[in-house]
Amino acid sequence: MAAKDYYEVLGVQKGASKDQIKDAYRKLALQFHPDRNKAPEAEARFKEISEAYAVLSDDEKRRQYDSFGREGVYQRYSQEDIFRGVDFGEFFRGAGFGGFDDIFSQFFGRPGGGQPGRGEDLTYHLQLRLEDIVQESNREIEVPRNEVCQTCGGSGAKPGTSPRTCGTCGGTGQVQKVQSAGFARLVRITACNKCGGRGYLIDDPCKECRGRGNVAKTRKISIMVPAGVEDGQTLRLRGEGNAGESGAPPGDLYVVVNVAPHRIFARQDSDIYLETKIGVVQAMLGTDLSLPTLYGDVKLSIPHGTQPGTVFKVKGKGLPKYGNWGKGDQYVKVDVEVPKSLSDGQKELLKKFGEQR
Ligand SMILES: [Zn+2]
Ligand SMILES: [Zn+2]
Structure with a gap:
């Protein structure tokens, strides 16, 4: 099924208000909640509308979606991040539904969910100046992270030996407990105590990594920084986070771009603002100014009779528009x-000037 537009999914207009979005979600969520609707496609629909609501109810995520679509959202946020901070409880509390967290654990296979050792996501703050983002650039960053131990290949066991399956959990790393409370049926999944959720035990640990299967390294990673990137924009590098445990996938690396405030330029989206001063005589007679831009000095002709506070536009001397064609302007x-x-x-002289007027 092709990914549908979030607004369509909720059946609201593009410019819908927060209340309209909330109402639409409430109605659909009660209709498709898996505790109430046993149709086979209900769960998928429920997840779909919940995702649409999670994105559209958050200003930042909604902006990202409106500008760059679903791809843009997925590029910037992980599945968990999309749902983070959304209070779904307000829709279901007291409505006789099972714990909402449990439903989401099913969606995302948490906690544990067969992938107990996925590596952690890492965040790196990349400091840039406005001058750095006038064009796309390649940057090399040094990221301290855990990498798979080369000595044991990540198993954590001394070369020549191998980990053995945990008998308590049968290698799944988790144990299940089912509780019933009225309508709600809660499946609690907890990590196995014996193996710490790993599903295996190591009798003879690798000396290099002391059985952890990974080692601390500082890795040089080269990243492409798009032109005109916004301050605070996050670039996601799949699989460049910490190594996972014993062959589990690595986490992701999130590079948060910080664009430092400039000494003389202010920025608004792709436009640049500069303030300058001229003398009263220059303002009256007009003058040619040489002004700095991000692309070097330009000449600006100030006409005679220029009033204080007049704003002039220097076309095309702003930043490249992020994710779009063209450049902003400098004001x-x-x-x-x-x-x-x-x-x-x-x-x-001024007295004479005054008398002449
Ligand atoms: Zn090792
Ligand atoms: Zn176990």
């Missing part, structure tokens, strides 16, 4: 400086 606000002290000669 130059011109302030007029009135001299605080004058010589006698200047006063004489």
Whole structure:
């Protein structure tokens, strides 16, 4: 099934308000909640509408979706991140439903869920200046992380030996307990105590990694930073996080781009703002200014009679538009400086000037 538009999924208009989105979700969620609707496709529908709601009810995620679609959302947020911070409980509390967390554990296979050792996600903060993002660039970053131990190949067992399956959990790493409470049927899955959730035991640990299966390394990773990237934008590098346990997949690396405030330029999306001052005579007679931009100096002609606070547009000297064609503009606000002290000669001239007007 092709991924449907989130707004379509909830049956609301593109510009729908938060309340409209909430109402639409409430209605659909009660209809498709797996505790109430036993149709085979209900669970998938429920997950679909819950995901749509999770994204559209969050300003930041909704903006990302509106600009870049589902791909954009998936690029920036993991499945867990999409649902993080959303209070689904408000829709179901007291409605006779099973614990909502349990439903989501089913969706995402947590906790444990057969993949107890997936490596942790890592976050790296990349500091950039405005000058760094006028074009796409390749950056090399050094990331301290855990990597698979080369000595034991990640098994954690001394070369020549191998881990043995845990008898208590039969190698699954987890034990199940089923509880019934009224309508709710809770399946509690907990990690096996004997093996710590790993599903295996190591009698003879590898000396290099002391049985952990991975070792701390600082890895140079090269990343492509898109032109015009926003401050706070996150780039996701799949599989570049910490190594997983015993062959489990690695986590992801999230590179958060921080664009430092500039000494003279301010930024608004792809537009750049600069303030400059000219003298009162320049403002009256007009002048040519040489002004800095992110691409070097440009000449700006100030016409005679320019009023204080006038804003001039220098076309195409802003940042490249992120994820889009073209560039923003640079806006130059011109302030007029009135001299605080004058010589006698200047006063004489200005008096004559005043009389002539
Ligand atoms: Zn090892
Ligand atoms: Zn076990």
